[in-house]
Amino acid sequence: MKKSGLCLAGLIATLLLTGCGPNTSSGPADGATAGVDTQKVYRWKLITTWPKNLPGLGMAPERMAQNLRVMSNGRLDIKVYGAGELVGAFEVFDAVSQGTAEMGHGAAYYWRGKIPIAAMFATVPFGMNAQEMNGWLHYGGGLELWRELYEPFNLYPIAAGNSGVQMAGWFNKEINSVADLRGLKMRIPGLGGEVLKRAGGVPVSLPGNEVFTNLQSGVIDATEWVGPYNDLALALHTVAKYYYYPGWHEPGPTLEAIVNKDAWDSLPPDLQAMIETASRAINEDMLSEFTARNNSALQTLIDEHGVELRALPDDVIAALRAAAKDVVAEAADENELSRRIYDSYMGFLEDVRAYHEISEKAYLNMR
Numbered sequence: 460m461k462k463s464g465l466c467l468a469g470l471i472a473t474l475l476l477t478g479c480g481p482n483t484s485s486g487p488a489d490g491a492t493a494g495v496d497t498q499k500v501y502r503w504k505l506i507t508t509w510p511k512n513l514p515g516l517g518m519a520p521e522r523m524a525q526n527l528r529v530m531s532n533g534r535l536d537i538k539v540y541g542a543g544e545l546v547g548a549f550e551v552f553d554a555v556s557q558g559t560a561e562m563g564h565g566a567a568y569y570w571r572g573k574i575p576i577a578a579m580f581a582t583v584p585f586g587m588n589a590q591e592m593n594g595w596l597h598y599g600g601g602l603e604l605w606r607e608l609y610e611p612f613n614l615y616p617i618a619a620g621n622s623g624v625q626m627a628g629w630f631n632k633e634i635n636s637v638a639d640l641r642g643l644k645m646r647i648p649g650l651g652g653e654v655l656k657r658a659g660g661v662p663v664s665l666p667g668n669e670v671f672t673n674l675q676s677g678v679i680d681a682t683e684w685v686g687p688y689n690d691l692a693l694a695l696h697t698v699a700k701y702y703y704y705p706g707w708h709e710p711g712p713t714l715e716a717i718v719n720k721d722a723w724d725s726l727p728p729d730l731q732a733m734i735e736t737a738s739r740a741i742n743e744d745m746l747s748e749f750t751a752r753n754n755s756a757l758q759t760l761i762d763e764h765g766v767e768l769r770a771l772p773d774d775v776i777a778a779l780r781a782a783a784k785d786v787v788a789e790a791a792d793e794n795e796l797s798r799r800i801y802d803s804y805m806g807f808l809e810d811v812r813a814y815h816e817i818s819e820k821a822y823l824n825m826r
Contacts, residue, residue: 495727503537503722506555508548508565510668511541514692515749516685519620519714520564523741530733537562541668548666552717556612561722564619566714567605568649576790576797578649579804580605580616581712584783587808588711589621589746591815595807596713604800613720617738620714620745623753625706626690627771628683629674629699634771637778646670646682650786651708657782667693674698683708687756688749696764703769707779714745 505524509517524537542548545560552570555563568578580601587595595601596618609616628647632639641659652662663679673679675698682699683706684690696702716738723731760766791801 495729497534500533501535501726501730503535503561504545504559505537505539505562505564506545506551506560507539507563508542508551508569508666511539511544513541513667513689515622515689515745515752516620516667516714517541519741519745520716522744523564523619523716523737526740527733527737530737531730535730535733542666543668548668549664552612552614555717555719556614558613558719558721561719563717564714565717566648566712567616571649574608574612575793576800577608579787579790579800580608580715581649582651582709583787583804584651584654584708584710585780586710586787586804587811589623589713590711590819591808591811592621592711592713593618593742594811595804599807600803601807604796604803608796608800609717610720615718615720615723617716617718617735618713618742619716619738620742622685622689622709622712622714622749623746624686625683625709625712626686627703627706627708628681629690629695630681630701630703631674631699632680633701633769634703634775636772637775640775640778643681644679646673646679647708649708650783650790651683653786654708654779654782657786658778671695671698686749686753687760688752691756691760696760696766700767701769702760702766703771705771707771707776707783713742716741 505520507517507520509520511517512521520539524539527535527537540546540560546554548565549569551560551563551565552573554560566581568581571578580596582592592601596605602616602618605616628645630643632643634640637658640655643655643660644663645655645660646663646665647655648662648664652664655662663673665673665679665682667684670682670684671693674682674695682695684693684695686706690696690702716734718734726734757768761768788801791798
């Protein structure tokens, strides 16, 4: 294991000893491991929606599995499979639900066709950023609602990664007005895809390992992926010229670790606590990595590869914002639980926005 991985494992072990504060897990009480078979090894499969070992997104489950192996002294032996190695990227939810694999790593907006409101646990256009999402999930009731939503599918979700505000994406033509969105075929998942549709575009659902070839062949005209660090790794600059910002569609995309509930219940409390804590650590670790690496990757794209960085025009942003308001509100109409999730999210957003006007936003403007 690399030195950085060992440091992260050490941090996780410290968190386990000191506790993570309220709402992090239903961790073991004193003496909870009494009578537990500390020699039993749990050999699990972890399937992901990402290409194997992709920097950032793909490495998060690898690091989590390795850290859990160290923390548990080998009692949790988890093998990670990239998209397409065991099941397809968009089959992860069902495969873990059915027990084909014990764990999965992906993003909740990929399951929007099955559970429309699930996208709110990934990201909402013009919604909360990473810091705010973490606050809502861990201290604002979001995580409890997420687990209630997934319970009928025999799944136990945990936040396990965030890239921070993303880029608007790669385009093979300039976007100078709302008219340029009409008929635009763009890879964009979740609620953002529906917003693009309302603005005249054609959203296309593709897993990460199919984005490059579809953009190269002209099947799609544009794609969003993540940000400079991940986009450089996928070489998207070789098949598209214009790189637009800001990422209106994914301001704080939370990734998820999902655990088959039967497998989860089979674990002793100490191993459950390790998974909760390792996921929480990876959630922070990914955001730190993207924060550290995005700007240098962006400079490489511009200086070495001649990428043209563009801002989306104000009228395009205004049109997308107007469409987003309707799309997000309609997501709450599915059932009573969807309404509670929507109300919880929007209520937390309103409160945190008010405070951030005089804290985070005021400081950034001042700086």
